[in-house]
Amino acid sequence: MSTLTLTINKQDYQLENLDARTTLLDVCRQHLQITGPKKGCDHGQCGACTMLINGRRVNSCLTLAVMHDGDDITTIEGIGMPDSLSALQQAFKDNDAFQCGYCTPGQICSATALIEEVKQNWPSHVSRDLQNPDGLLVQEIAERMSGNICRCSAYPNIVKAISQVLESQVSESNTQSTDNSKQRSSVTGIWSPPPSEAQLGKPPANNKTVNTQTATATTGGR
Ligand code: FES
Numbered sequence: 320m321s322t323l324t325l326t327i328n329k330q331d332y333q334l335e336n337l338d339a340r341t342t343l344l345d346v347c348r349q350h351l352q353i354t355g356p357k358k359g360c361d362h363g364q365c366g367a368c369t370m371l372i373n374g375r376r377v378n379s380c381l382t383l384a385v386m387h388d389g390d391d392i393t394t395i396e397g398i399g400m401p402d403s404l405s406a407l408q409q410a411f412k413d414n415d416a417f418q419c420g421y422c423t424p425g426q427i428c429s430a431t432a433l434i435e436e437v438k439q440n441w442p443s444h445v446s447r448d449l450q451n452p453d454g455l456l457v458q459e460i461a462e463r464m465s466g467n468i469c470r471c472s473a474y475p476n477i478v479k480a481i482s483q484v485l486e487s488q489v490s491e492s493n494t495q496s497t498d499n500s501k502q503r504s505s506v507t508g509i510w511s512p513p514p515s516e517a518q519l520g521k522p523p524a525n526n527k528t529v530n531t532q533t534a535t536a537t538t539g540g541r
């Protein structure tokens with residue numbers, strides 16, 4: 320194709336004659352030397368390549384660069400640099416929320432969008448109340464971050480870091496009553512799996528296949 324213009328971290332890049340089959344991840348890493356986003360699986364399974372496109376998190380290994388002419392793309396470099404860390408980056412540092420660090424750029428991009436989603440009251444697959452989800456619950460954070468895999472299993476501290484920033488940034492108008500606040504799970508450093516249907520107070524499902532499909536469609540849609 321002729322000329323493609325990508326806006327990444329507020330900077331415009333012109334790409335001439337780019338092979339239309341090139342992914343956004345490969346353009347960043349191979350053509351533009353923006354190497355914060357990592358290639359883990361290259362198959363949309365690990366989240367290491369997560370970027371924000373128009374504020375929404377996307378696996379950049381699964382999307383073609385030519386689809387993003389004019390989009391506002393943010394990588395970890397646009398979220399913060401060593402001398403200007405975002406609150407979330409600082410929280411990851413303070414809470415030891417990484418070991419090898421390979422998944423961390425994707426985790427932080429994903430969590431940055433997560434915080435905005437919670438502020439906007441978006442429900443998740445484990446939300447009990449779709450109209451007023453409690454995004455501060457550990458189960459909510461774990462579910463919303465389920466597209467980002469950490470091979471070092473730094474999950475407890477990742478959840479702690481995100482929870483710390485959520486607590487400080489999510490406005491009180493988004494929180495429920497004081498009573499509900501008391502019911503929130505505190506972050507103890509131990510990751511909790513999403514609650515079972517029994518814990519959510521739902522009657523046992525008659526058709527497990529339907530539930531499995533629902534879960535797959537919900538968690539796989541990000
Ligand atoms: S490299 Fe994109 S999801 Fe794993």
Ligand code: FES
Nearest residue numbers: 418420469470471
């Ligand atoms: S810190 Fe090593 S893969 Fe997550």
